[in-house]
Amino acid sequence: MATQKHGEFVGSLDCGTTSVRFIVFDKHADIISENQLEFPQYYPNPGWHEHDADEIMEHANQCIANSIKSMVAAGWTEDSIKVIGVTNQRETTVAWSRKTGKPLCRAIVWTDSRTKHTVAHYEHVLKATGIQVKPGQWAKGAEGTEYLRQITGLPLSTYFSAIKLRWMIDNHPEVSKAHNEDDLLFGTVESWVAYNLLGGVDTGIHIGEVTNASRTLLLNTSTLQWEPSLLEFFGLRESILPKLVSSSEVYGNVAAGPLKGVPIGGLVGDQQGALVGNKCLAQGEAKCTYGTGAFLLFCTGGEIVKSTHGLLSTIAYQAGPDAKPVYALEGSIAVAGSAIKWLRDTMGLIESAKEVNDLAAKVPDSGGLFFVTAFSGLLAPYWDSGAAGLLIGISQYTNPSHIARATLEANAYQTRAIIESMKLDSGVDLKHLKVDGGMTNGDLAMSVLADVGGFTVIRPEMRESTALGSALLAGAAIKLFGWDLSKPETLSEVNTKGNREFTPQLTAQEQLRRWDGWQRAVERSKGWEEGHAD
Numbered sequence: 232m233a234t235q236k237h238g239e240f241v242g243s244l245d246c247g248t249t250s251v252r253f254i255v256f257d258k259h260a261d262i263i264s265e266n267q268l269e270f271p272q273y274y275p276n277p278g279w280h281e282h283d284a285d286e287i288m289e290h291a292n293q294c295i296a297n298s299i300k301s302m303v304a305a306g307w308t309e310d311s312i313k314v315i316g317v318t319n320q321r322e323t324t325v326a327w328s329r330k331t332g333k334p335l336c337r338a339i340v341w342t343d344s345r346t347k348h349t350v351a352h353y354e355h356v357l358k359a360t361g362i363q364v365k366p367g368q369w370a371k372g373a374e375g376t377e378y379l380r381q382i383t384g385l386p387l388s389t390y391f392s393a394i395k396l397r398w399m400i401d402n403h404p405e406v407s408k409a410h411n412e413d414d415l416l417f418g419t420v421e422s423w424v425a426y427n428l429l430g431g432v433d434t435g436i437h438i439g440e441v442t443n444a445s446r447t448l449l450l451n452t453s454t455l456q457w458e459p460s461l462l463e464f465f466g467l468r469e470s471i472l473p474k475l476v477s478s479s480e481v482y483g484n485v486a487a488g489p490l491k492g493v494p495i496g497g498l499v500g501d502q503q504g505a506l507v508g509n510k511c512l513a514q515g516e517a518k519c520t521y522g523t524g525a526f527l528l529f530c531t532g533g534e535i536v537k538s539t540h541g542l543l544s545t546i547a548y549q550a551g552p553d554a555k556p557v558y559a560l561e562g563s564i565a566v567a568g569s570a571i572k573w574l575r576d577t578m579g580l581i582e583s584a585k586e587v588n589d590l591a592a593k594v595p596d597s598g599g600l601f602f603v604t605a606f607s608g609l610l611a612p613y614w615d616s617g618a619a620g621l622l623i624g625i626s627q628y629t630n631p632s633h634i635a636r637a638t639l640e641a642n643a644y645q646t647r648a649i650i651e652s653m654k655l656d657s658g659v660d661l662k663h664l665k666v667d668g669g670m671t672n673g674d675l676a677m678s679v680l681a682d683v684g685g686f687t688v689i690r691p692e693m694r695e696s697t698a699l700g701s702a703l704l705a706g707a708a709i710k711l712f713g714w715d716l717s718k719p720e721t722l723s724e725v726n727t728k729g730n731r732e733f734t735p736q737l738t739a740q741e742q743l744r745r746w747d748g749w750q751r752a753v754e755r756s757k758g759w760e761e762g763h764a765d
Contacts, residue, residue, distance in 0.1 A: 235303070235306055235307060235308045236306055236307055236308065236311075237307070237308045237310070237311055238257065238263070238307045238308070238311035239257075239258065239311065239313055239711065239712075240255050240256060240257055240263055240302075240307075240311045240312050240313065241255070241256050241312070241313065241314055241315070241316065241702040241703075241705055241706045241711065242254070242255050242256075242295075242298075242312045242314070242315035242316070242490070242493070242702070242705075243255075243256065243315065243316050243317075243318065243497075243698035243699070243701045243702040243705070244291055244294070244295065244315060244316070244317045244318070244424065244701075245318050245319075245501070245504075245695075245697055245698040245701070246287060246291060246317065246318070246319040246320060246420050246421075246424055247319075247320055247501065247522065247523070247697075248320045248323075248340065248341070248342070248522070248523040248524075249269055249270070249272060249523060249572075250267050250268060250269045250270065250290075251267070251268055251270060251287065251290045251291045251294050252265060252266065252267040252268075252294060252698065253265065253266055253291070253294040253295045253297075253298040253299075254298070254695055254698045254702075255298060255299075255302050255311075255312060256698075256699060256702045258711075258712040258724065258725070259724055259725060259726070259727070260693060260699050260702075260725045260726040261693075262693075262695065263302055263305065263307065263311075264298045264299070264301035264302040264305060265298055265301075265695075266293075266294045266295075266297035266298040266301065267294065268290045268293060268294050268297075269290075270282070270283075270286050270287060270289075270290040271283065271286060273337060276345070278343065278344040278345055278347075278607055279343055279345050280339075280340040280342045280343040280607075281337040281338060281339060281340060281343070282323065282337060282338040282340055283334070283337055283338070284325045284327065284334040284337070284338045284423055285333070285334060287338075287420065287423070287424070288423075288424065288427050291424060292488060295488065295489060295490060296488070296489055299312070299489045299490070309489065312490065312493055313493070313494075313706075313709065313711055314481075314493065314494050314495070314496040314497075314705045314706060314708065314709050314711060315485070315490060315493055315494075315495055315496070315497075315705055316495070316496060316497030316498070316499070316700075316701030316702050316703075316704050316705030316706075317421055317424050317425060317428075317495065317497065317498050317499075317701055318421075318497075318498075318499050318500070318501050318504035318697050318698060318700060318701035319419070319420035319421045319424065319443070319500065319501055320340070320341060320420055320501055320523075321341060321419060321420075321442075321443055321446045321500040321501060321502065322341035322390055322391055322392050322395070322419065322446045322447075323338050323339065323340045323341050323392075323419060323420050324338060324339045324392045324395035324396050324399065324417070324419065325338045325417070325418050325419070325420065325422070325423040326338075326396065326399050326403075326406050326409070326415060326416070326417055327415075327416050327418075327423070327426075328409055328414050328415070328416070329409075329413075329414045329415070329416050329435070330414055330432075331432060332426070332427075332431045332432030335399075335403065335405045335406045335409055335415070336399060336403045336405065336406055338420075338423075339395040339398070339399065341390060341524075342523070342524070342565055342566075342569070342606075342607050343389070343395065343607070344389045344607035344608055344616055345389075345398065346389045346394045346395060346397075346398045347389055347608075347616050347617070347760075349389075349394050349397055349398050349401070350387050350388060350389055350394055350616065353387055353394070353397075353464075353465070354387055356464070357371060357372070357375040357376060357379070357387070358371060358372050358375070359371070361374070361375040362375050362378055362379065362460050362461070362463075362464045363460055363463060363464075364378060364460055379448075379461075380537065380544075381537070382451050382452070382453075382458055382460075382461065383445070383448050383449075383450060383451070383452060383458070383461070384445065384452050384535065384537070384543055384544030384545055385446070385448055385543055385544075386614055387448070388610075388614060388616065389607075389608065389616050390563070390565075390610060391446055391447060391448040392417075392419055392446060392447040392448065392449075393447050393448040393449050393461070393465050393467070394448065396417055396465075396467065397465050397466070397467070400466075400467075410467075410468060410471065413468065413470055415468070415471045416437055416471060416473075417467075417471045417472060417473070418437065418439055418473050419439065419443040419444075419446070419447065419500075420443075421439070421440050421443050421498045421499075421500070422437065422438060422439045422440075422443070422473045425438055425482060425495060425498060426438075428485050428486065428490075428495060429482065429483045429484075429485070429486055429495065430483075430486035430487075431486075433486070434483075434486065436482070436483055437473045437474060438473050438474050438475075438476045438482055438498075439472070439473030439474070439475055439476070440475075440476055440477070440478055440498035440499060440500075441455055441475060441476070441477060441478065441546050441549050441556065442478060442499050442500040442503040442545070442546045442547070442548060442549075443498070443499075443500045444457075444473075444475055445545050445546040446500065446545070448461065448465075449461050449462065449465070449467070449472070450475075452535060452544065452545070452546055452556075452558075453535065455475065455546075455549070455556060456475065457469065457472050457475070476498065476552070477549040477550070477551050477552045477554065478497060478498060478499045478503070478548040478549050478550065478704050479496065479497055479548070479549070479550050479551050479554075479704040479705070479707050479708045479716065480496065480551055480552050480708050481494045481495070481496050481708055481709065482494075482495050482496075482498065483495060494708075494709060495705070496704070496705035496706070496707075496708030496709055497701045497702070497703070497704030497705030497706075497707075497708060498701070498704075499548060499700055499701050499704055501520070501522075501526075501697045502520055502526040502528055502561065502697075503528065503545075503546070503547055503548055503559070503700070504696070504697045504698070504699075504700030504701045504704075505518055505520040505526075505528070505667055505668075505696040505697040505700055506518055506528045506530065506547055506548070506559060506700065507547075507548055507699075507700035507701075507703055507704060507716070508667070508695070508696030508697060508698070508699035508700030508701075508702075508703065508726075509665045509667065509691070509696045509700075510719065510722055510725070510726075511528070511530050511665065512530065512557070512716060512719050513530060513532070513719070514530055514531055514532035515529075515530065515657075515659055516529075516530045516665075517529040517530070517653070517661060517664060517665065518664070518665040518666065518667065518696070519646060519664055519665070519666050520666070520667050520668040520696065520697065521567045521568060521642065521666065521667075521668035521669065521670035521671055521676075522567065522568050522668040522669055522670070523567065523568050523569045523572075524563060524564050524565050524566060524567050524568075524569070524610075525563075525564040525567035525642060525645065525646065525668070525670075526561060526562070526563050526564070527561065527562045527563075527564075527646060527649045527650070527653070527664075528545075528547065528559045528560070528561050529559055529560045529561075529653050529657065529659075529661075530547055530557065530558075530559050531544075531547075531558045531559055531560055531657070532557060532558065533555055533556075533557060533558070534558060535558050536558070536560055536656060536657060538560055538652070538656045539655075539656065540612055540651075540652035540653075540655045540656050541562075541611050541612025541613065541614055541652050542560045542561060542562050542611055542612060542649065542652050542653060542656055543560070543561045543562075543563070543611065544558065544559075544560060544561075545558065545559050545560075545561045546558060546559070547559040548704065548716070550704070550707065550715075550716040550717060551707075551708070554717070560653055560656060560657065561611070562610075562611035562612060562648075562649030562650075562652060562653065563610040563611050564610060564611070564642070564645045564646070564649070565604075565605075565606070565607055565608065565609070565610045566604040566605070566606050566607070566641075567604075567642050567645075567668075567670055568584070568668070568669055568670050569606070570602070570604045570606075570638050570641065570642070571584050571587045571638060571670070572584065573606070574587060574634070574635065574638060575587075580631050580634065580635065581635070584669070585672065585673065587635050587638065587639065587673065587676075588639075588673035588674065588675040588676060590631060590632050590635040591632060591635040591636035591638075591639055591675055591679075592632075592675050593632040594630075594632040594633055594636055596636065597624075597633050597636040597637040597640055598624075598626075598628055598629055598630075598633040599624040599626070599748075600622065600623070600624040600625060600629055600633045600634065600636075600637040601621075601622075601623050601624050601637060601640075601641075601748055601749055601752035602620075602621070602622050602634065602637040602638055602640070602641045603618070603620060603621040603622075603623075603641065603752050603753055603755075603756040604620060604638070604641045604642075604645075605618040605619055605620050605621065605756050606620050609753070609756070609757070611648075611649055611652070612648055612649060612651075612652040613648070613753065613757070615756075615757045615758065617757070617758045617759055617760045618753075618756045618757050618758065618759060619756055619759035619760060620756070621752060621755060621756040622634070622637070623752050623755060624748075624752075636679070639673075639675065639676045639679045639680075640679055640683055640745075640749075642670065642676070642679075642680070643679050643680040643682070643683035643684055644683055644746070644749040646664075646680060646683075646684055647683055647684045647685070647746065650664070650684065650686070661686055662686060662687065663686060663687040663688070663689050663732075664680075664684070664686055664687070664688055664689065665689050665690075665691070666680070666688055666689065666690050667690075667691065667694040667695075667696040667697070668694070668696075668697075671690050671694060672694075674733075677690055677733045678733050678736070680733070681733040681734055681735045681736070682735050682736055682737045682742070683737075683742065683745065683746070684735070685735050685737075685739070685742050686735070687732055687733065687734050687735075688732065688733040689730050689731075689732055690730060690731045690732075690733070691726065691728065691729075691730050692728040692729050692730065692731070693726050693728050699725075699726060703716070703722065703725065704716070
């Protein structure tokens with residue numbers, strides 16, 4: 232057998248919404264090995280979306296083992312991986328037992344909209360009673376809503392973790408019992424994964440990373456601390472919360488398995504990971520990741536920019552425990568790639584996701600068809616949890632190709648809506664957009680995005696930006712390869728492969744005509760199913 236080479240690599244565990252991946256990168260972000268496994272999705276009722284947290288870990292461990300096996304088969308020693316990072320689907324809420332280390336119920340996924348009535352209840356509380364901002368001082372009504380946004384950067388929505396956790400406590404007796412008896416641990420997915428990789432119940436390391444925490448409705452994004460007034464508002468014990476950590480530091484070493492002894496040096500929410508992976512580290516740089524949903528992040532530097540046009544203020548990353556946080560404006564689209572999955576799995580219009588581009592290419596346009604993909608309401612910039620999915624403009628002329636094209640266009644229109652809001656909030660006119668994620672593999676999808684959006688779309692050749700972001704944060708934590716996020720020049724040799732650009736081909740007049748049609752379709756979709764306070 233040939234002598235194995237010893238390398239210096241970074242591993243990234245990417246725990247997405249439908250699959251888990253483990254990718255091994257070298258110093259240039261070339262991929263040495265990778266493995267991806269899909270895990271089960273549960274939809275027990277309309278609008279509900281659940282995961283089994285144990286299954287996420289089982290698939291993660293299998294992915295790690297498979298990828299390391301491939302790396303060794305390619306001639307590298309097992310100890311070539313010097314550090315790993317973890318990136319994850321955000322907002323998805325996990326509740327587990329402090330005593331047993333086991334989940335108390337299925338995780339509620341970020342896309343889940345069962346909590347409409349919980350949101351309506353807290354909107355009523357905000358209006359009638361308010362939030363106690365200081366002893367005896369209450370902010371209520373519009374003042375309370377503004378206080379919530381000032382502290383967290385977020386609105387009350389089914390999207391965020393505190394609402395999901397409150398629903399669990401109110402509807403799962405075992406979660407309620409654990410909360411009352413101080414046996415409950417709450418975390419988003421990175422918290423659950425880190426807990427397990429670092430030893431589980433034996434070590435009890437319960438940490439939560441700031442970009443993920445900024446999606447819970449419980450974090451003060453200025454102080455980077457859990458906010459007591461919001462814990463009181465939602466009726467949550469402080470002891471259930473993880474200890475807050477930065478995006479780039481050594482949290483401990485992997486306790487078991489093929490990575491035993493390897494430090495974990497990076498934790499980051501997937502969309503913030505993609506911002507770092509695209510090296511959008513300076514104010515005014517933006518990227519959009521098209522996966523299950525689509526997420527556009529615009530880096531605002533060291534300043535929190537409060538949106539007045541339906542966007543979220545969020546933490547982009549914190550490059551170490553003593554580093555100042557970098558902030559971003561974010562627009563989130565709930566349904567992107569999942570609409571293509573729906574065409575494939577539910578409607579049977581295509582056999583594989585990539586076929587959507589071929590089907591859509593058979594027609595020059597959507598034939599006047601608009602598809603508002605509000606399967607679980609609409610997120611930014613509309614924020615209507617009662618909006619319903621809508622196909623409008625159907626005629627006898629409509630065929631499956633028009634539906635496929637309208638699905639790609641829906642993604643583009645929603646991206647444009649977010650960019651229009653970003654323009655108003657930041658005063659910056661975005662000339663080009665960096666893109667990554669599974670949907671960006673289709674050339675037609677990217678051409679449609681450029682046409683509808685009216686901007687240049689830049690697609691890098693190596694598009695595993697989310698995983699690369701957590702790898703860069705992990706490498707920087709142990710100063711591997713001299714990487715330092717505060718000095719972007721230290722990343723100059725990372726992912727220097729080429730880009731492909733897609734430029735708009737439609738006239739400004741035609742863009743405007745179609746944009747007007749989309750806006751009319753959205754108005755008809757809104758408010759179909761309203762939540763109410765029980």
